[in-house]
Amino acid sequence: MKVASGFGVWIAASFMVLLVVVQAYLIYRQSFIAAKAVNVTDAQLKRAFRTGAITSIGPVVAIFIVMVGLMSVIGAPMAWMRLAVIGAAPTELTAAQVGAEAVGVTFGGADYDLHAMAASWWTMAINGVGWLLIVGLFAHRLEDVRQKIGGGDVAWLGVLSSAAMIGAFGFLSGRNIVARGGPLIASVAGGIAMVILLQIAKKVPAIKEYSLGLAMLAAMAVATLLK
Numbered sequence: 001m002k003v004a005s006g007f008g009v010w011i012a013a014s015f016m017v018l019l020v021v022v023q024a025y026l027i028y029r030q031s032f033i034a035a036k037a038v039n040v041t042d043a044q045l046k047r048a049f050r051t052g053a054i055t056s057i058g059p060v061v062a063i064f065i066v067m068v069g070l071m072s073v074i075g076a077p078m079a080w081m082r083l084a085v086i087g088a089a090p091t092e093l094t095a096a097q098v099g100a101e102a103v104g105v106t107f108g109g110a111d112y113d114l115h116a117m118a119a120s121w122w123t124m125a126i127n128g129v130g131w132l133l134i135v136g137l138f139a140h141r142l143e144d145v146r147q148k149i150g151g152g153d154v155a156w157l158g159v160l161s162s163a164a165m166i167g168a169f170g171f172l173s174g175r176n177i178v179a180r181g182g183p184l185i186a187s188v189a190g191g192i193a194m195v196i197l198l199q200i201a202k203k204v205p206a207i208k209e210y211s212l213g214l215a216m217l218a219a220m221a222v223a224t225l226l227k
Helices: 007-037 042-055 057-074 076-085 089-102 114-150 154-179 181-203 205-226
Strands: none
Touching (some): 007 042, 007 076, 042 057, 057 076, 057 089, 076 089, 089 114, 114 154, 154 181, 181 205
């Protein structure tokens, strides 16, 4: 832990986190430039950013909990860096465990030494390389693919995009349903909370932008109480 939380590791991790902060700022700035081209007002943008910030509270709580656990095994700077860059807490935890098992030790166990920790670090890094490369090399081409599939039909593109989102979130929710227990309770509670909040939003429109974040918090609270 002395090595894992050393000053040199903090410096190395800081470069990656700083890069994420710079990217976020550039995207934030670019959004205002692009908004003018599609007649989106600054007020609408600010409302969207506020909604996104509030919605992120639920996932961030879960990530923070996992980060605390990772910090106790692989050190604070590496846990901070990995979850700042990737943000997929279960994936990072699984990768760290796989790295430890690859060298024949128990993750966080008494035999978890520097060699095993290095294996965890490398596994976490290599595990994240694939999708980062795909995004960097091909993300700018995805809109062209979407346009070709949609054939330029605006209505069909809207249906296609909506179907893709429903499929993605359905897949994620499906895993929770199959897992049963806490994940199933959270999915059901979150769905019910979302329906209720959207009904309330019809009378109190101001609550609509907070509905997803509130539904997530409600789902976690109910799952914690009932699982």
